[in-house]
Amino acid sequence: MKKEREILEELKKYRGMDLKYEDGRILGSMCTKPHPISRKILEMFLDTNLGDPGLFPGTKMLEEEVIRMIGEMLHNRNPFGYIISGGTEANITAMRVVKKIGKGRKRDIYILIPETAHFSFEKAREMMDLNYRTIPLDKRYIMDVKYLKDYIEDNRGKIDGIVAIAGSTELGTVDNILEISKIAREHNIYIHVDGAFGGFVIPFLEEKYKLEGYNYNFDFSLDNVFSITVDPHKMGLAPIPAGGIVFRDISFKRYLDVEAPYLTETSQATLLGTRTGIGVAATWAIMKHLGAEGYREIVSQCMENTYYLVKRMKEYSFESVIDPVLNIVAIKDDNPLDTSLKLRERGWYLSTCRCVEALRVVVMPHVKREHIDRFIETLAQCKKR
Numbered sequence: 001m002k003k004e005r006e007i008l009e010e011l012k013k014y015r016g017m018d019l020k021y022e023d024g025r026i027l028g029s030m031c032t033k034p035h036p037i038s039r040k041i042l043e044m045f046l047d048t049n050l051g052d053p054g055l056f057p058g059t060k061m062l063e064e065e066v067i068r069m070i071g072e073m074l075h076n077r078n079p080f081g082y083i084i085s086g087g088t089e090a091n092i093t094a095m096r097v098v099k100k101i102g103k104g105r106k107r108d109i110y111i112l113i114p115e116t117a118h119f120s121f122e123k124a125r126e127m128m129d130l131n132y133r134t135i136p137l138d139k140r141y142i143m144d145v146k147y148l149k150d151y152i153e154d155n156r157g158k159i160d161g162i163v164a165i166a167g168s169t170e171l172g173t174v175d176n177i178l179e180i181s182k183i184a185r186e187h188n189i190y191i192h193v194d195g196a197f198g199g200f201v202i203p204f205l206e207e208k209y210k211l212e213g214y215n216y217n218f219d220f221s222l223d224n225v226f227s228i229t230v231d232p233h234k235m236g237l238a239p240i241p242a243g244g245i246v247f248r249d250i251s252f253k254r255y256l257d258v259e260a261p262y263l264t265e266t267s268q269a270t271l272l273g274t275r276t277g278i279g280v281a282a283t284w285a286i287m288k289h290l291g292a293e294g295y296r297e298i299v300s301q302c303m304e305n306t307y308y309l310v311k312r313m314k315e316y317s318f319e320s321v322i323d324p325v326l327n328i329v330a331i332k333d334d335n336p337l338d339t340s341l342k343l344r345e346r347g348w349y350l351s352t353c354r355c356v357e358a359l360r361v362v363v364m365p366h367v368k369r370e371h372i373d374r375f376i377e378t379l380a381q382c383k384k385r
């Protein structure tokens with residue numbers, strides 16, 4: 001038997017191999033150092049299990065309150081949803097609902113998704129035998145609304161759902177959900193918005209950071225938006241795991257419920273059974289603690305640093321693919337994979353885009369100006385500029 005002290009020493013060794021957000025070298029992650037208040041909560045809620053909410057009624061109340069707060073942030077006074085493991089589970093959950101509703105129509109399920117959709121939708125497709133039709137992007141790298149409209153008109157009555165993105169993984173783009181909503185209403189089609197990243201950014205984005213002629217509306221104020229993925233463990237600053245799925249109202253629960261004979265409740269709606277309440281309590285605490293003003297400050301700081309990155313890029317003739325919509329910058333590169341490997345050798349971790357030849361930097365709260373300065377100099381060395 002090993003002594004606790006020895007075990008902790010050994011664990012420290014492993015943990016020491018990990019990268020640290022505060023070093024500012026993690027430039028490709030949508031997660032960040034959780035808000036410091038999380039530490040105490042981890043301990044307090046360590047043994048909570050929302051898979052059996054009758055045993056943890058207090059934590060369940062917190063979850064309902066968090067969903068209510070997120071609902072309010074997304075212009076919905078009557079929301080229903082869960083704080084779950086992440087954006088992947090949230091998107092799969094929404095696809096379960098689209099499939100169930102569509103099944104009533106007794107034909108194959110067809111869902112329209114943009115080229116920018118996160119790969120979690122591919123997992124949902126495999127699991128549920130869904131049929132997707134990929135909608136191309138327009139020159140701003142958002143879903144081509146004209147193509148979408150024509151496609152739906154050519155396939156009247158055959159489309160079950162549309163996925164729209166509010167904060168795409170690669171470029172941070174926001175689909176024109178206002179226009180998509182008008183089309184969906186006319187044809188009675190369900191819209192699921194993947195706001196895993198943008199959900200905790202756009203509501204706090206000051207007007208001065210919004211691009212002209214760009215539509216940032218994405219929430220329940222738009223017709224036919226019936227569900228939204230919004231992840232506290234990304235820009236919400238909550239510790240992992242804390243993803244969010246929010247539906248327009250409780251009527252969507254019946255599409256998710258499965259009989260649960262041995263629990264304190266007779267049914268279960270979430271994909272995961274046993275699930276921790278840590279994310280719920282932490283999200284509740286951070287949202288209460290920061291409030292809209294706190295999040296606004298964090299988002300503003302990330303946007304300022306995003307513009308700073310673009311400015312520093314220009315000094316070395318690096319170009320961004322688009323003017324940043326949110327706090328993500330895609331840097332044009334003729335060989336992004338090779339450049340990202342060279343950067344990794346020098347200790348910088350960032351990823352590449354699929355939809356365009358570019359490197360991608362997510363300017364999360366842990367990315368500061370001094371990190372940007374050092375990063376740009378290293379990038380310039382790698383590209384011999």
Ligand SMILES: Cc1ncc(COP(=O)(O)O)c(C=O)c1O
Nearest residue numbers: 030086087088118169194196197
């Ligand atoms: C837009 C979007 N949706 C969903 C996900 C999946 O989230 P998670 O990794 O928390 O499952 C991501 C992850 O980066 C994302 O960017």
